[in-house]
Amino acid sequence: MFRRLFGLGGLLAALALTACNRIPETVTIGVAQPLSGPLASLGQDMVNGVRLAVEDINRQGLRIDGQPVRLEVLAVDDRSDPETGKTVARQLVDAGVVAVVGHLNSGVTIAAAPVYAEKHVPQLAISTKPEYTRLGLPTTLRLVANDALQAKAMGAYAVRSLNGQSFAVIDDSTPYGKGLADAAADEIRRAGKTVAVRQSLDDRTTDFQALVPELQRADVDAIVTTLADFQVLALVDQLARAGLRKVRILGSDTIKTDKLVKAALPLKVYATSPIIEPREFLQGQAFLDRYRAAYGTDPVYGSHYAYDAVWVLKAAMERSRTVDPKKLTAELKRIDALAPVTHGVRFNEQGEQHYGVVSVYEARPGIWEALTRSDQW
Numbered sequence: 001m002f003r004r005l006f007g008l009g010g011l012l013a014a015l016a017l018t019a020c021n022r023i024p025e026t027v028t029i030g031v032a033q034p035l036s037g038p039l040a041s042l043g044q045d046m047v048n049g050v051r052l053a054v055e056d057i058n059r060q061g062l063r064i065d066g067q068p069v070r071l072e073v074l075a076v077d078d079r080s081d082p083e084t085g086k087t088v089a090r091q092l093v094d095a096g097v098v099a100v101v102g103h104l105n106s107g108v109t110i111a112a113a114p115v116y117a118e119k120h121v122p123q124l125a126i127s128t129k130p131e132y133t134r135l136g137l138p139t140t141l142r143l144v145a146n147d148a149l150q151a152k153a154m155g156a157y158a159v160r161s162l163n164g165q166s167f168a169v170i171d172d173s174t175p176y177g178k179g180l181a182d183a184a185a186d187e188i189r190r191a192g193k194t195v196a197v198r199q200s201l202d203d204r205t206t207d208f209q210a211l212v213p214e215l216q217r218a219d220v221d222a223i224v225t226t227l228a229d230f231q232v233l234a235l236v237d238q239l240a241r242a243g244l245r246k247v248r249i250l251g252s253d254t255i256k257t258d259k260l261v262k263a264a265l266p267l268k269v270y271a272t273s274p275i276i277e278p279r280e281f282l283q284g285q286a287f288l289d290r291y292r293a294a295y296g297t298d299p300v301y302g303s304h305y306a307y308d309a310v311w312v313l314k315a316a317m318e319r320s321r322t323v324d325p326k327k328l329t330a331e332l333k334r335i336d337a338l339a340p341v342t343h344g345v346r347f348n349e350q351g352e353q354h355y356g357v358v359s360v361y362e363a364r365p366g367i368w369e370a371l372t373r374s375d376q377w
Contacts, residue, residue: 023064023322023323025068025069025070026069026070027064027072027098028073028098029071029072029073029097029098029100029310030073030074030075030076030092030095030100030101030102031046031047031050031100031102031306032076032088032100032108033047033101033102033103034078034079034103034104035076036079037079037080038228038230039104039105042302043104045299045302045303045306046101046126046301046302046305048295048299048303048306049302049303049307049309050075052291053307053309053310054071054072055294056290057310057311057314058070058071062317062318064318064321064322065321065322069317071310071314074095074097078102078103078104078108081108082107084108085105085111085112086112089102089115093115093119093121098317098323098325099122099123099325099328100116100122101124101309102123103127105174105176106174106179107129107175107176108127109125109127110127110129110175113135113137114135116137117138120138120139121139121329122313122329123141124141124143124309124313125140126144126275126305126306127142127176128142128144128146129147129179129180130146130148130179132146132351133146133350133352134350138329140350141332141347142352142353142356143302143306143308143309143353144274144305144356145274145353145357145358146274147176149274149375149377150253150273150274151180151184151187152183152358153360153374154184154187154224155183155190155191156187156377157272157360158187158188158250159187159191159193162221162222162250163221164222164248165194166194167185167188167194167196167197168198168215168218168222169181169184169195169197170199170200170223170227171199171201171225172200172201172227172228172254173200174203176226177227177252177254178200178226185198188224196218196219197211197220203231205231206230207234208234208235211235212238212244215244221246222247222248223235225250225251225255227251227254227255228255229254229257230259232249232251232255232260233259233260236249236265236266236267239267245266245267246267248269249267249268249269249270250270250271250272251269251271251272253273253275256271256275256361256368260363261363261365261368262366264365265363270360270361271360271361271363272360273358273359274357274358274359275301276342276359278299280370281304283340283341287304287307287340291303304341304342305342307341308339308341311337311340312335312337312345315335315338316332316335319331319335332347333349342355343355357373358375359372360372360373
């Protein structure tokens with residue numbers, strides 16, 4: 001009798017374990033990005049990268065713990081707004097996603113992070129504000145270098161290569177923009193240069209009638225800014241009309257889009273970015289060809305990082321033999337994964353990217369030309 005009961009208990013335990021480890025036929029990856037408003041093109045670029053990876057993986061075939069699995073994508077619009085970000089994060093975790101590629105804006109990324117952490121869902125973000133991985137949450141993972149390194153790059157390049165003595169530092173009042181601009185201003189001051197103008201502006205303004213005369217009076221040599229691409233375009237135009245054509249502008253990754261290189265710029269414009277272009281990687285051309293074939297256009301931002309993020313998730317699911325988000329998070333912090341485009345993805349215990357670098361680019365007609373790159377600065 002005891003033996004029979006023991007055998008029945010063992011069978012029930014085995015069945016329970018099997019149920020816990022059951023792999024669903026379809027696994028959903030969430031994507032939370034700005035899909036409306038001024039940054040919609042960047043957000044859609046990230047979604048495109050995820051969808052492309054899912055298509056390629058499904059075509060190749062995926063097996064987890066011996067079971068065939070198909071991936072699908074659930075994309076939501078966070079509208080570049082922290083409150084909306086929290087709302088759509090809840091929608092994603094309620095839908096049962098195993099991981100989220102999101103968000104773009106640091107303020108939104110940070111606001112949504114506790115929502116994912118509560119359900120143990122790994123959050124792979126391209127946002128760069130250092131505070132993201134300092135929240136004390138186990139699920140925060142960054143795909144690129146953070147703003148601590150980008151601030152060093154902005155300050156170092158402004159001082160060493162723009163040959164200025166007097167600088168203006170302008171931010172867009174967002175958590176990302178203000179934090180990065182403050183750190184860049186500190187780097188400039190540490191080098192013994194003058195920050196003659198330091199201003200925070202609205203992140204949607206294109207009217208710089210009050211700013212331009214102040215820059216003129218301060219006789220600044222260069223502007224270091226975290227304004228967005230459409231704002232810098234307007235600023236360049238207003239500086240040129242005021243006769244300030246010798247002023248050089250160094251922006252952050254938010255200006256490194258096709259908007260500026262498609263315009264006839266009367267001033268020298270540079271950008272730092274932790275988001276290295278696909279063409280700078282050995283496997284980048286293959287990705288570009290694949291992206292163009294799928295979407296009929298070139299990528300505009302970080303789609304290759306989103307693409308690689310999905311492949312790294314695939315590797316984590318295969319190695320952990322599960323789609324349980326908590327176990328995936330632990331596996332993601334262990335693996336040193338070979339990424340198809342960017343070569344490698346490796347997170348430290350805090351979720352920072354081990355292989356992060358920052359490049360400096362110059363806006364030329366039709367292209368951002370890479371000038372220099374470093375993981376130290």
